[in-house]
Amino acid sequence: MINCYEGYMDTNLVIPLDVDHCRVVFDSISAT
Amino acid sequence: MPEFDGVKNFERQDNGLVPIQVDTWEAFVLVNLDPQADSLQSFLGGLVKRCAPLGLAKLHYFDSRTYDIACNWKVFVDNYLDGGYHVPHLHKGLSSVLDYKQYTIENEDRYCLQSSPMVSSEEDAATGATRKGDRAWYFWQYRTS
Numbered sequence: 738m739i740n741c742y743e744g745y746m747d748t749n750l751v752i753p754l755d756v757d758h759c760r761v762v763f764d765s766i767s768a769t
Numbered sequence: 770m771p772e773f774d775g776v777k778n779f780e781r782q783d784n785g786l787v788p789i790q791v792d793t794w795e796a797f798v799l800v801n802l803d804p805q806a807d808s809l810q811s812f813l814g815g816l817v818k819r820c821a822p823l824g825l826a827k828l829h830y831f832d833s834r835t836y837d838i839a840c841n842w843k844v845f846v847d848n849y850l851d852g853g854y855h856v857p858h859l860h861k862g863l864s865s866v867l868d869y870k871q872y873t874i875e876n877e878d879r880y881c882l883q884s885s886p887m888v889s890s891e892e893d894a895a896t897g898a899t900r901k902g903d904r905a906w907y908f909w910q911y912r913t914s
Contacts, residue, residue: 738849738909741823742887743902749849751842759842765832766796766825767899 744768795825814879816910823906850881850909862893866900883907 738749750762770781790801792809794817799809810817838845848855853872857864868886875882885905890897 738846738907739820741820741825741906741908742900744828745899745901746823746825746828751845753842754837756841757839759838759840759845761836761838761845763832763834763836764830765834766828766830768828 795820796828796830812879813910815877816880816908819877819880819882820908846909849907850883852883853885862896863900865890865892866897867905879911881909881911883909 738751740747745767747763747765752760752762754760770784773779773781788804790804790806792799794809794813801809852874853867853869856867857869866887868888872883872885884907887900887902887905
């Protein structure tokens with residue numbers, strides 16, 4: 738997932754762990 | 770492999786580093802450990818052209834957070850791809866700066882884009898500080914096979 742606004746974005750990497758669990762890594766990226 | 774000349778039963782060509790694929794897109798350096806995987810450009814597909822006007826290469830990384838969630842990964846993604854249906858109920862600050870009457874969903878070759886014009890609002894100052902501009906863009910890049 739890539740969420741973008743003016744001067745800002747974040748990515749959400751969704752990693753399956755097992756049938757009932759996942760790990761989500763949020764990276765935040767900005768112009769400032 | 771330095772200083773291994775003359776070592777018996779050691780084949781230099783069989784003991785090198787494992788090749789990996791490395792490529793760049795906008796401000797990102799992406800690594801794929803599968804040497805047989807499609808190229809990054811093929812994986813990203815139309816996302817490259819669609820994101821080009823957004824100027825992502827000018828942005829800088831500043832934070833990472835990781836969450837382990839007790840749900841199947843498809844439930845998490847399904848929530849993201851619900852066309853903003855949950856946002857007015859669970860993210861009221863974000864909801865205050867989106868124009869839902871013009872919310873769109875586009876399915877392309879390698880991605881889905883949900884997008885909405887943005888409106889000015891002083892309902893939630895923290896949300897307004899990072900959710901700026903004319904439009905919000907929410908891309909879901911399809912996973913590999």
